Amino acid sequence: MKKNEFRFADELGPLKIIHVYEPSINLKAILVVDNVAMGPSIGGLRMAPDVSTEECFRLARAMTLKNAAANLKHGGGKSVLFGDPGMDKSGKENLIRCLAKALRGEEEYIFGPDMGTNEECMAWVRDEIGRSVGLPREVGGIPLDEIGATGWGVSHAVEVASEFCGFKMEGARFVVQGFGAVGKHSARFLSDMGAVMVAASDSKATVYDPDGLNVNKLIEHKNSGQSLSEYNKGKVLKRDEVIGIECEIWIPAARPDVITEKNVDQMKTKLVAAGANIPATPGAEKILFEKGIINIPDFIANAGGVICAAMEYQGATESSVFESIKDKIRRNTKQVLEDSANKNILPRQAAVELATKRVKKAMEFRRFSIFSSAPKFV
Ligand code: NAD
Numbered sequence: 225m226k227k228n229e230f231r232f233a234d235e236l237g238p239l240k241i242i243h244v245y246e247p248s249i250n251l252k253a254i255l256v257v258d259n260v261a262m263g264p265s266i267g268g269l270r271m272a273p274d275v276s277t278e279e280c281f282r283l284a285r286a287m288t289l290k291n292a293a294a295n296l297k298h299g300g301g302k303s304v305l306f307g308d309p310g311m312d313k314s315g316k317e318n319l320i321r322c323l324a325k326a327l328r329g330e331e332e333y334i335f336g337p338d339m340g341t342n343e344e345c346m347a348w349v350r351d352e353i354g355r356s357v358g359l360p361r362e363v364g365g366i367p368l369d370e371i372g373a374t375g376w377g378v379s380h381a382v383e384v385a386s387e388f389c390g391f392k393m394e395g396a397r398f399v400v401q402g403f404g405a406v407g408k409h410s411a412r413f414l415s416d417m418g419a420v421m422v423a424a425s426d427s428k429a430t431v432y433d434p435d436g437l438n439v440n441k442l443i444e445h446k447n448s449g450q451s452l453s454e455y456n457k458g459k460v461l462k463r464d465e466v467i468g469i470e471c472e473i474w475i476p477a478a479r480p481d482v483i484t485e486k487n488v489d490q491m492k493t494k495l496v497a498a499g500a501n502i503p504a505t506p507g508a509e510k511i512l513f514e515k516g517i518i519n520i521p522d523f524i525a526n527a528g529g530v531i532c533a534a535m536e537y538q539g540a541t542e543s544s545v546f547e548s549i550k551d552k553i554r555r556n557t558k559q560v561l562e563d564s565a566n567k568n569i570l571p572r573q574a575a576v577e578l579a580t581k582r583v584k585k586a587m588e589f590r591r592f593s594i595f596s597s598a599p600k601f602v
Contacts, residue, residue, distance in 0.1 A: 232281045236288060236583055237300075241277065244326045252306040253323050258284035258299065260332045261586035262292055265301030266357060266534060268338025269320070269345065275304035283338075286501065287530070289579040290523035292586075294552050296534045299583075301333045309340030320345050324352040331355070336533050343367060357533035366542050368532040374499065375409025376546060377528025377553040381520050382473055382497045383417060384557040388565070389472070389494040389518050394418035397434075397471040399493070401425050402478025403452060406499040406526065408443050410475050415439045419473065425466040426452045427478075432469060433458030467491060476503035483508045491517065498522035513570050521572040523579070524556050 232238060237258040244253040254277050257265050267287040270280075280302050288300025305323060309316070320341070327333065335349045335356040347363055349356040359365025368374065386393055396419040400407040403424045411421050420436040428451040431437060437458055445455055453460055467483070468490040476482055477499035483491070485507040496504070496512060496519040504512065504519065512519045528549045535545050556578070563574035 232278070236285070236580070236587075238281060238284060239332070240330075241281070242327070242330065243277075244323060246322060246326070249318060249322060250307075251319050251322050251326075253303060253326075254280045255301065255303045255327055255330060255333060256280045256284040257301040257330065257333050259288045259583055259587075260299035260301075261583055261590055262299050263297035264332045264334055265299040266291060266296070266334045266336055266530060266537070267300055267302035268336045268358075269303045269305060269323075269341045269349075270338040271305040271307055271309040271316075271340030273306060273308055275306060280304045286523060288583060289576060290527050290530055291534070292582040293523055293556055293575060293579040294527045294531050294534075295582070296531065298334070298534055299332070302338075303327070303333070303335065305340075316345075317348055320348050321352050324349040324356075328353045334537065336530070357537050359536065364536075364539075366532055366536045366540075366545060368529045368536075369405040371532075371542060371545075372405075372409025372412065373532035373545065373549060374406045374526050374528040375411075376413055377531070377549045378406065378410040378475065378477075378497055378499045378525050379413035379417060380550050380553045381525040381557040382414060382419075382475075382495065384554050385495050385497065385518055385520055385561060386472075388561045391472045391494060392418075395420060396473055397422045398473035398475060399423040399466060399469050399471045400475045400477055400499075401466050401482065402476065402500065403442070403446050404477065407475065407477035408446065410477060410499055411439045412443065414473070414475075422471055423461075423466055423469045424452060425463055425478075427463065429453035429463050430461040430466040430469075431455045431458045432461050432465075473497065476500045479503070481505055483512075485511065488512060493517060496520070497525045499526050501526065509570060509572055518561065519571055520557055521560070521575045524553070524560055524571075524575050527553060527556075 240257045242255040284302040291298045337358040343360045346356040346358045403426045423432040431452045470492040474493040474496050480502045483504035488508040488511045501522050531549045532545045560575045564571040
């Protein structure tokens with residue numbers, strides 16, 4: 225056996241890595257079930273031409289930590305499907321239905337939506353094997369992007385962190401990078417808390433107004449299919465100028481690795497609350513910490529979506545989802561920021577320690593720690 229065959233393995237997992245290949249329809253996919261000590265894993269199905277086993281593993285591990293931090297009865301897993309998510313619909317449906325069937329027996333993995341897949345894709349999976357979350361309302365789902373589950377959680381993480389940063393929400397200036405599902409709803413909930421949006425960006429441009437932008441008007445503008453570069457209020461700046469806008473709260477809600485060692489010094493904020501996954505490189509996170517800028521890690525701040533999905537799976541109502549997201553995210557943000565301050569460690573390290581402790585405790589209750597239902601021997 226070659227040494228690097230188990231290069232991802234550590235004390236938490238992964239439990240399984242499965243490659244699915246059906247050449248007759250050009251189906252190539254990977255499933256990583258990382259750890260199921262807390263229960264069957266939940267994690268998204270990502271579709272993109274350039275996915276890899278390593279990416280799938282990293283995303284699955286992130287789900288193990290996110291689900292454990294949120295105290296869900298679920299472990300972490302992820303699946304990736306090679307292909308162009310914009311391909312013709314019948315071809316995409318065929319691939320996803322076939323993948324679902326291939327993974328029918330993998331009962332410790334529950335499909336969810338991710339980049340390149342959506343509620344409709346989850347409905348196809350449900351139709352094939354009955355095991356998916358993030359479903360359309362018509363088949364019992366709670367559409368998490370429509371209700372703004374992740375943005376709701378981000379706004380509560382921010383409100384808790386504002387006390388650690390020493391500013392009040394009323395009048396606090398915020399900036400949102402990426403005005404999509406997470407960005408728009410974060411902006412809406414933060415402005416309900418009295419904060420003022422001074423800039424927002426999308427893939428084309430940044431709009432900026434130091435006196436405040438009208439959040440509802442900007443959402444209407446984006447929902448009509450126009451880019452922020454075509455907005456007629458405030459000043460239109462280059463897309464990446466969003467990084468240096470002065471504010472109290474900076475919300476990354478677009479792509480990974482947008483805050484790097486090269487641009488982190490331009491930031492003029494007191495707080496970064498990650499709506500996006502891994503928006504800052506490890507080096508940039510260290511610099512933020514050294515500068516005294518509080519940085520709430522992604523899997524703490526943006527867990528609203530998966531909390532909603534897990535509750536949907538258990539048949540919860542939409543209104544109970546909001547209460548639960550609020551409670552869990554407020555409690556975790558407070559705990560992580562206190563641990564970070566008391567131990568003088570990065571908030572991410574504090575969050576990883578918190579989540580890992582929960583997973584290890586759950587593993588102690590298992591005869592075979594990696595299985596969610598321990599095999600029984602007599
Ligand atoms: P989305 O596609 O709805 O929105 C993304 C937005 O970012 C779009 O407005 C796009 O124009 C913009 N964008 C793309 N590149 C950009 C760039 N370089 N600079 C500025 N803007 C840019 O996606 P989403 O669902 O809002 O997800 C955003 C991020 O949050 C992703 O990293 C996703 O993995 C993460 N996330 C989403 C959820 C959820 O519930 N949707 C939950 C957890 C994490």
